[in-house]
Amino acid sequence: MTTPLQHQLLLLIILVFTCASAPQATKAAKSIPDPQLTIEEGDSSRIIQDDIIKTINKHPNAGWTAAQNPYFANYTVAQFKHILGVKATPHSLLSNVPAKTYSRSLMLPKEFDARSAWSHCSTIGTILGQGHCGSCWAFGAVECLQDRFCIHFNMNISLSVNDLLSCCGFMCGDGCDGGYPIMAWRYFVQNGVVTDECDPYFDQVGCKHPGCEPAYATPVCEKKCKVQNQVWLEKKHFSVNAYRVNSDPHDIMAEIFQNGPVEVAFTVYEDFAHYKSGVYKHITGGVMGGHAVKLIGWGTTDAGEDYWLLANQWNRGWGDDGYFKIIRGKNECGIEEDVVAGMPSTKNMVRNYGSAFGTAIV
Template identity: 75%
Template structure:
């Protein structure tokens, strides 16, 4: 018995060590769940941002997320990383450096006749940002290239693209959204709405955030699904050099961009955002509409979000330009509108067509 005691002691020591490790793992799991159930908006984060002279932006308790938990906010961040094998097959667009670009540009004023550019929408509780960024940008480009003020349907893309685009309200791939436009087109918002007269009517506006079912039928019986389709002629990435991104917007209109979101971003109110504090929560897609430089010399991108006007700077935000802040310059996708299926005759453009000012 005495001879076996050292082995027994060693066994009990290992057992105790294992119990401690398991307790630590369980504690981390509990802490993680506790974090997800906590409020996304925190006074401590606002204080840290607003008292930091180098932050460059101001934080606030945005009403949009006053009742959101970290988990609910995280669900809005619906960008899934595009598989590397797929990325290698996507064309990358560059622009000749000979084009002289303005120091400041805002697509809302450059194409003031296009009402869609200045719309701020609301994705509700659905992780549909990947669909919003794509549909909004294509809507703008139909106006810029063809003079058509139309709003295209997020629901069509969200519900009907299926596994090709990802998982609907549980996230998707921005590039595959643009491929859907090429091969299947997208109907108008009037045909298949996400919104009603008082705001968000989509099922994803409810906290359960289900993905809508694809019905392939216009809500207005006088409209035909197939004839309501609008297509793109291309789907491509834009080279991450800020010049190429600016040239693309200047010549062809707003683009869809994705970036990494941290906890502090939920608190953005004004100024030029850069990550200061908080954990990483996911990837978000938005519409990039311009650029500029502050009086203090900070270069920025101007972006329209889809969290309604009660968030941020009337629904918009600025983020640091030229440093790939949160990956904002590394994942820019877009495409050009097609004349296919259009009712009225328009001037045709090919894959290299521009809408230069």
């Protein structure tokens, strides 16, 4: 046992040792990095790589051409990953979502392009730009719905990505940090979506929000039109329903043929950023994330390769003037297993467009 004097001396020694060693400990300690500022190893490198371009263009069975796409000239891997905003949809959200199928007796053309099939609908051929925001899930949905308003109601309207992106909230996901395509369509059923004129994605003076600069942030939901004489609720356009389309290529083609473009989600690899022309199939590079686009048609190349025709929202500087083709019938990158859509509704349209549209559909 220690005496009281020995005990005091022991405490004094511990105190002196602690004080003497504290400054050294402070110097050696490393600050905990902010997770928002941390970039994964390699993510600060450029997404466009000469090695990938050479690999694709030398590959005997690639079937497509890679190039230095100007749209991603200054993008890092981290920035590229961020714009791939499709989150994996929880099975619980899909359990009660119907999947449409079509009779095999329905005859379909060997080639189809929604732009020419409904040539009066200018929105089908419009290529947009999502900026640095992971809003592809919202773009794909809004673009398809506005196309279908033209196809079924002969209305050329541009609907608001910003409304869906900023106002759907947790129901759809995380705004510029990604979302669920099927929930975007459910938002159309429950809340509708205003026109782009009422709530534009970009300000009139140029690209101000939600992410032309890498310091992206989801826009705030204001629920008021930027045009002073327009009323938010009066500018809403709705969908009757929200559904999936069966993954069989025949069902997907039948849906497009009868009702118009559909929204599809697929897995993006590094080589996809380099796409320029031809029928894409994954050749090289790692997984970057999930992306949603608009599927507008199909066809077969002279070499006999079946393909899907899709419109991207990375402006016309990327790919084949903003479009791309991907191999059809092989579920390439999961392109055929996550197809969603909905039918346009006349709800709210009697008030705004007259009685020609009949009774509102709830």
